[in-house]
Amino acid sequence: MRSIIWQSVKQLTSKTTASRLFSQSTSIPKKQVRVRDHAYDDYMEIQKKVRKVLKFQDLILSQPNGIISASRLDSISRRIGFKQFESGRFVLKFPHVFEVFEHPVQRILYCRLTRKAAAQIELEKAALHRQIPDAVTRIRKLLMLSKTGRVRMEHIRIARKEFGLPDDFESSVILNHPQFFRLFDADETRNKYIELVERDCTLTVCEIERVREREYREKGVDAEEIRFSFLVNFPPGFKIGKYYKIAMWKWQRLPYWSPYEDVSGYDLRSLEAQRRMEKRAVAMIHELLALTVEKKMTLERIAHFRMIMDLPKKLKEFVLQQQGIFYLSTRGNHGKLHTVFLKEAYRKGELVEPNELYLARRKLAELVLVSPRKARMEPELASYRRDGLDDHTRDVGRDLDDVVDASYSDEDESCSGSDIDESC
Template identity: 75%
Template sequence: MRVFVSYGANIFKRRTQTQHKISSSLTLCMINSTREMSQSTAIPKKLQRVRDHGYDNYMEVEKKMRKVLKFQDLILTQLNQTLPISRLDTLARRIGFKQLEAGAFILKFPHVFEVYEHPVQRILFCRLTRKAVLQIEQEREALIAQIPDAVTRLRKLLMMSNTGRLRLEHVRIARSAFGLPDDFEYSVVLRYPQYFRLFDAKETRNKYIELVERERDRNLTVCAIEKAREREYRLKGIDAEDIRFSFIINFPPGFKIGKYFRIAMWKWQRLPYWSPYEDVSGYDLRSIEAQKRMEKRAVATIHELLSLTVEKKITLERIAHFRMAMNLPKKLKDFLLQHQGIFYVSTRGNHGKLHTVFLREAYRKGELIEPNDLYLARRKLAELVLLSPRKAKVDRELVGIRRSREMDEMGQIRRGYVEKVYEDFKGGNSLGPEGDAEDDLSSDIGSDVDSDIGDEDDDFEDNESVQRTS
């Protein structure tokens, strides 16, 4: 009897466990179904990345300019700003060039680098061309002229931080993007003590830049997107409720926009958020609504960060330096790919190791819509880099040296040949066939030299065309 009772209890227990599993699985199915339905009205976390060749081609030119700038700095640090060719390969390795790569590189850009023979030492030297020197001077003058604007950009940058301070090293790394001079610590920070203060943190022993303004200027707390909204509202007459919290969206060509994604974007555009210059330390950020507002605030912060740059672009790695100070998400790349209509992330320029973030609304067909003097001065270097090497005025002395060497070699061959012919002439041999052979030999040498030069130029132009079309 006891055995029967225990057997029945086991059967009842198994049935209850089976019913519990079925009910739990149904509950999970319902949760999953509700999540799938909710995703149709929210921006997907992972979107397919669509390339925009206009920005990628821009970065291909930047890749060449980055190497050219390294060489320029190397030459400018030398005595008399000239570099002997004998030391070129050794010094170029320090800036990342491989063996025997530096010489071929400078010959590709004769509008930037000039190779000449020293009139006394009779050795080859490398220096910057007149156009390159003028471009450097123009960029330096533009950088000095816009220092007041750089002060305003630095003030706004500090206002966006949580504590009103940023690490000096982080600002120094990104100084070129924000138009700050190399000595900005003295020419900007210490020169304007009414705005900035430098101090050493006792805990981390790092230098910080702090904003010392007691009352913030309200004009500086106006974001660039707010000015763009007002401009769009006045020009196009869009409904004020639809444009109140919206961003300018320009999706790349080929980006697929579905029905539910369009609905999600419409809801996201109307979602209110806190300004990047607003202090959010007093808000309760634990609710779902607050988290959504903070996510959109992060978009506005990166948008404002890009608007403060000179070229409306900055590398993703430099944005990451300000992540903790500005409440930005951890996975910045995935976060930016969710908003491909506002930002574009390009991986060109450094074998995929460098990520450059562009503000899409600031560019049109690969060019800045509202250029400034510093941007125009930097693009002058890009124009010199893109000029064809065939249009450069090559030093005639170098060409003469090369031709004289070829003539010496040919002269030695001809002298040996004449001596041989003279000996044969004594023996009674005719000179006719040998004369034809001499003409063939000289023509072959000339054709080999010409063909080598032509092939080198053609390969360069082919690489240029491939990089421009890619």
């Protein structure tokens, strides 16, 4: 008798727990275990090295003539978190980026960038300048995603690298296009804002809508089946049960409002409206990531746009709820950094449709990944050639310089004609 009662209690408890795990608005489990995808995590481990290399590059380029003594480099590098004598070991790890040479007169060691690293910087600058028209379109679409049509200048400045904006974007992008943007200072907060002058209906097509059209034309799937669906690709090892498949099928067919649509006039108190708003938030994050150069952004920077885009408070849990659409990586900064990837834009850790700026930035990662054993170095670091380059490196650097010169000549011809919430 006791066993029968105990089994009935267990069944009732399991049913209650299962009903609680599923969201009443989307029927998808609210809390899910994050399943790792090593392709994205390995990508972030490479980016961790690249970020440190970029910090050292900025230190060296800020010095006169772009050279700095080894002793001064060690003292300045402590400001960016390096310990004593750690900068020397770090520089020697990447001989294809940093060159250590002995000054012919002072007889002390100096550090500078190699010709290949300098050529990569010029390539990135040229690519950044050529894609300014695309950057203007990105900012216009970003402002159209905002429910007020305005975004704080500081939030865009923090995420300028993700959107492919130069450091002087306020003058080169915003002020140079007064027909699209307007700058103003808020009286109550004294913050500078960027406001959209006029909405353009031709820019209100989301990236996911283009993907659906491509899927329809290439694969010939039923248009009604993919009308409101997203491309879903779960990570390896993700357990998909029968009830989860049913919930995902219902969620994929759920209608929702476009991220560019104004929903201020709708009654959002009903259960149906809550369902649509949750799926609209997924489309909002999807479109925000699609506007970036590398189709990724940290969760902390997405949180800056949370209020103006009506995103949920618990962003981390919300993103983890859609592991088939986004991937959340905690690699690269001892678990303190959360990077959100748009999964459909990547395949085997690389962009499916790479752009010029992405390829220019990738060249630096290639220099970082080259083994130090392939660099011809003297053990004592005292018998370097004055130009610091062997014949092979000289040829590669000359080829890169030719590419840079060609890009600049093309450029001349064309010119002549809130903080993240506690859950994260």
